[in-house]
Amino acid sequence: MNKYKPVGKIGEGTFSDVLKTQSLRDGNYYACKQMKQHFESIEQVNSLREIQALRRLNPHPNILMLHEVVFDRKSGCLALICELMDMNIYELIRGRRKPLPEKKIMNYMYQLCKSLDHMHRNGIFHRDVKPENILIKEDTLKLGDFGSCRSVYSKQPYTEYISTRWYRAPECLLTDGYYSYKMDMWSSGCVFYEITSFHPLFPGSNELDQISKIHDILGTPAKKTLNKFKQSRAMSFDFPFKKGTGLSPHVPNISPKSLSLMYAMIEYDPDQRIGAHQALQHPYFRELRTAEKQAVTMHRKMRLAENIVGQESINLWCISKDGNRQHSHRKTQQNPIRHHGPSYAIELPKLNVSGVTKLTSYPSPTFHSVFTTPATNGEVPVLQPIKYIGTNHKSEKQKELKSSMKQYHLPTIERRGGGY
Ligand SMILES: Nc1ncnc2c1ncn2[C@@H]1O[C@H](COP(=O)(O)OP(=O)(O)OP(=O)(O)O)[C@@H](O)[C@H]1O
Secondary structure (H helix, E strand, O other): OOOEEEEEEEEEOOOEEEEEEEEOOOOOEEEEEEEOOOOOOHHHHHOEHHHHHHHHHOOOOOEOOEEEEEEEOOOOEEEEEEEOOOEEHHHHHOOOOOOOOHHHHHHHHHHHHHHHHHHHHOOEEOOOOOHHHEEEEOOEEEEOOOOOOEEOOOOOOOOOOOOOHHHOOHHHHHOOOOOOOHHHHHHHHHHHHHHHHOOOOOOOOOHHHHHHHHHHHHOOOOHHHHHHHHHOOOOOOOOOOOOOOOOOOOOOOOOHHHHHHHHHHOOOOOOOOOOHHHHHOOHHHHHHHHHHHHHHHHHHHHHHHHHHHHHHHHHHHHHHHHOOHHHHHHHHHHOOHHHHOOOHHHHHHHHOOOHHHHHHOOOOOOHHHHHHOOOOOOOOOOOOOOOOOOOOOOOOOOOOOOOOOOEOOOOOOOOOOOOO
8 A cells, every 4th residue: 555645535435435545656546445344365355246346347438447456464454446536426416406417417327327237237236326336527427336236146035235225126125135136227217316306216214114205206016016026025015005296296397208217217116127228228318329329430430540541651661661562562461451441340349449339349138138148248357466455424315234244256257046
């Protein structure tokens, strides 16, 4: 940790203090997440869910970037050195009166859905999506705090207490641990509402009140849905019929498309709830998808132009240096671009360097394929050498204690149905 100079405290969570630090090597600023828990060995550090998830999900434009893991064996202190962001979503909207421009909300929601899509495709679900865990820097949004995440292939029921109550999906509230990745969509729908209205959607004061707040707006669910939940709950429950006000009276000024996506995300039944990949295809995001496609096309054209210019200058250099066309000729034969014009088959691998294009280069998955076949990104990245050791205040908003030891092995992507 002597390679980093602490500058000030920027955040605090249940499990960590987050400091702004400056690297003495490159002079850049980073966020240093100093874990409150002490560790006995590197093996114990490596088994930390958060580290495993970040390594598997990095790099992606909408996932917080892990720069370095620093562990001090003597003191047992552990710090995650991450990219420094400006603030979290809760801080962005706190005390604000003027609504955020609709374009900004759309842009943030698009990026949030992209982070979820990437995570779910890679066999991980977050389990604690909430405004405090969504970080922004200028117009870029990144999902952080993977301390509660799980493998989608791990065996239910999940016994530990998870997710902050206000963002907890009905299946988490009403079953004995039979929930999965769709719970992240519910939480994100609640965040969508909150960045639109600046109020939490379901601010329940306890679990029963949480359900009641959900029913106040969505109404009690169909019997079929409740019966599904009842099958995975030891204790029986029933709710007297309630109609629900719907979302519209609470967000009167939003567009119909925006409302439609919001409803799809907070669908009561997880089987009917929209998934992240589907959400990205929703008409609400049409404009952004078009802009993205145009940017990709432009990028391809630019790379192509660069290649041609680069190739020509190599050829010219070869000719002038050697006075020998043979060498130049061999070069042009090696690179068919010069003779045969552009080929996307040649260009695409270069585009994959950027995370955004990497996402678009996935085989277009049906929703099922994400969870019935191994994830597309192959193996878990190898751990980099571990180096050392290492207060925006946690919001006063209601928070419940999560499991204190957040260190478990994340099953490899290929493993299905197993788990811990
Ligand atoms: N990379 C970062 N850049 C800027 N701020 C950050 C960064 N990482 C975390 N923070 C701030 O620190 C706060 C706490 O971080 P984080 O949620 O990762 O800690 P935690 O101990 O896991 O919290 P929790 O109690 O939610 O489990 C965040 O809400 C955020 O405001």
